[in-house]
Amino acid sequence: MDLNYYKVTGDEKIKLSDYPTTENKTNDNEKIRDEIIPPLVKKLKDLHMKMNAEEKHGILVVLQALDAAGKDESISHIFVNLNPQGLKTTTLSKPTEEEMKHDYLWRLHNALPARGEVGILNRSHYEEVIAPRIHDVLLEGDYPEGADETTIWSLRFEQIRNFEKYLYQNNFHIVKFFFHMSKDEQKRRLLERMKNPDKQWEFSFSDVEEREHWDEYQKVFEDMLNETSTDYAPWFVLPADDEWHSRRLVNEIMLDLLERLDPKYPETTGEDKEKLEEYIKRLEKE
Template sequence: MKITDYKIPCTKEIKLKDYPTTEGKKKDNEQIRQEVIPDLVARMKELHHKLHAEEKRGILVVLQAMDAAGKDEAISYIFSNLSAQGLKTTTLEKPSEDEKKHDYLWRIQEGLPARGEIGILNRSYYEEVIAPRIHDLLEDGDIPEHADKNSIWNLRYRQINDYEKYLYENGIHIVKFFFHMSKDEQKDRLLERMKNPEKHWEFSFADVEEREHWDEYHKIFEEMLNNTSTSYCPWYVLPADDEWHSRRLVTEIMIQLLEKMDPKYPRYTGEDLKKLKKYIKKLENE
């Protein structure tokens, strides 16, 4: 299994249909959950602890998908194992009236990680190139004078790329996961939520209503991936029908990024080191 197989290249256009929604790993769910995930999570937790202690750089994780594709579960089963002090999770809902008065990237500011943190966006600013197109939600103030309803999407792709580059150049690394799920798998998961009273809280009637726009969504997803996967902020397409395999991939990709960043525990040097030794001796002699 090569991580690069799931990475959207920034040098050529892809077709989303060429990326599988399953690799036949569903049968391995229990084995992955019990034998593979714990060691991977332990390694990611170790690296995250160093990132948090170092406080030099941060990581922004972007999760995008259709409903029931597994974003929430990735947070629950993978990221929730990390130290809460260095972790923040933000779920973007529909823009509020106050948020609509600002530029479309304004509302994500509070979700950005500080140096030493991993910030997770469960849905993200990418909603602003998806939902408004499906439901024709743009208002007059949303369209700059030099654009129109057709050209604004390429304009926003460029703005998002510029914004992500700005964050990257200021020490915030961004990794983006698209949970690629089949329509049949979504149907099964939605029915499970609808038929099980204990899972009704996970279901929204809007999930079924949005399903009617399946083909439109996937056309836009493909365009989005092609226009915003960059060398500095790549997209990864996960075979989301295989839920635990996808969670393993998320963990391995995060580990790969953290190992590349190579965070270190801070160490005393110079005068601080001399002072440390002095205080050690003082306490030992009490």
């Protein structure tokens, strides 16, 4: 599978409409779920265990989309299988009063992974270049000197690129998934949640209200992808109408990154190795 097909390189401007929301893989859901994903998850888990033990690299995973596109399901079907000691999941929802007193990236710091960890952002710092553009909710203090309603977004894009480059240069790798869903598919999924008593807890009235801004969101998402996809922190656009196919892609892309990092279990050497052998003999004699 050519994963570069889904990757936004940042080398040239893209049109979001050129990326499909489906590759007609829904008929393969059962095969992907039962036959393809399990061995991929096992490989991912094994590599994550090595990375967690090595404590050399960290990975920050960004999951961004409109509601019902599949972010939560990717966590529950893929990432939940990883070693919990090396996993950190954070949802950056609407900023609190305390968070609004700081710069917009301040609240991200507690969500960042340590070396050896995979940190997952279910919604992320990218909310700060999405929702405020749709709803015009920036405060006076959010504008740096010389910036206005039009120039602040290019400034924030630059700041995000620089921040992600700083993380990358310190061995924290960023992989970003945009779940590209059609309006019809979101409607189907929202109605399924609303009509099923066991799924109504997943539904929020704001999910329907935000659909009124669908076209605006597509334009903002397109700008986000074009302005912040880099070689060190690329975006991958997933055909989110195909739920299990998208989850497979998340797994494949994560595997590709970890295989390139090639983590290894630390070796016991020197005095520690001698002491280890001594303790092995001690226990064997009991």
